[in-house]
Amino acid sequence: MVNKKIKVAELFAGVGGFRLGLEKNEYEIVWSNQWEPSTKLQHASKVYEANFGKENHSNEDINEVVTRDVEEIPDHDLLVGGFPCQDYSVATTLHNSKGLKGKKGVLWWSIHSILENKKKKPKYLFLENVDRLLKSPAKQRGRDFAVMLQSLNDLGYAVEWRVINAAEYGMPQRRRRVFFIGYHKSTDAYKRLQKANKIDWLTEEGTIAKAFPVAKTISLKEIELKGDLVEITNDFNKDGKLSPFLNTGMLIKGKVYTTKTLPNYDGPKTVLGNVLQNGEVTPEFFIDKNDMPKWEYLKGAKKEKRTTKEGFEYNYSEGGMIYPDALDNASRTIITGEGGKSASRFKHVIVSDRGLRRLTPIELERLNMFPDNHTKLDGITDTKRAFFMGNALVVGVIEKIGEELYNQIN
Secondary structure, three states: OOOOOEEEEEEOOOOOHHHHHHOOOOEEEEEEEOOOOOOOOOHHHHHHHHHHOOOOEEOOOHHHHHHHOHHHOOOOOEEEEEOOOOOOOEEEOOOOOOOEEEOOOOOHHHHHHHHHHOOOOOOEEEEEEEHHHHHOOOOOOOHHHHHHHHHHHHOOEEEEEEEEEHHHHOOOEOOEEEEEEEEEOOOHHHHHHHHOOHHHHHHHHOHHHHHOOEOOOOOOEEEEOOOOHHHHHHHOOOOOOOOOOOOEEEEEOOEEEEEOOOEOOOOOOOOHHHHOOOOOOOHHHEOOHHHHHHHHHHHOOEEEEEEOOOOOEEEEEEOOOOOOOOOOOOEOOOOHHHOOOOOOOOOOEEEEOOEEEEOOHHHHHHHOOOOOOOOOOOOOOHHHHHHHHHHOOOHHHHHHHHHHHHHHHO
């Protein structure tokens, strides 16, 4: 029997990191959506279309698509996306027959709407977010993740999650993100997860554990999600200073099992020095001698008095950054402000044979394991290309989880 391709809808597609990772396995993207609300020129969407074509690609606010008709999104087996970390709380509304309404404009609820309203529901989910999601908001740690888990629970999904730092598995960037996989109760994978020993699933048998091995753990914390989404919004972890959600866990039938795991990897490692373009770098990436003091100040440790706009004086201190960046280690996390000439505490600076310089767009693409010049397009500046990579994910993580998810499905 030939395994058929798994049909995928890709939300919040950016410049296509999920697609690049999944298409290396037996997945077919049947629909994609990318919309940047704060900008008139839809640069990321243009880059996406330049690489993958315009067919079945939507450049429209996803909230408007799902409000108009969720069936405009073709049927798919797997829904994927790196959705923004926002406040997921819900409000009760009288005129809404279900009594629950997600905050307007919060993109989690557009995912929820697809899962709730599509006649043929996707059987699997593969989502990504910043690891802060597990402990936000600060006044009620873990509440947003609890709302999300309970909403998936209500819709008939089981979920497994893990915070993965790509560099701990030999990839070139220290980028920590939380990845989660959802299985609808109609699938065999759901039934396997339900029967499994929970520790074994999280450390050996589950999709993520197979893709990214961890050391065996024996401690497991159980949390019962009580109440509807409004009650969770109002009451979850009201007095807790810490989030109950650890870096690894699963949810099935309203019960959460969570534990702290440590990576178990002993393979090859790619470091910052491995991705450099040697000898091909144009002058604008080199740091001007006159700007050196500014870079040194921003990168250095500080203990100084500062004054607020209101005239209030306070003591300010921060530690020094490694400057220039070490070439024999994975790079620090790329941020959206990585591009442009201005001195910055957070931009990468490396030593080259011609002096200190910033990283090029190709080097930033390589740190996320994108093909060279994936984001190169007429009218797209180097600063914008750096911005895309600050928002992107490490393609190698998607590829490995995608491969194991495919095995799990088949």
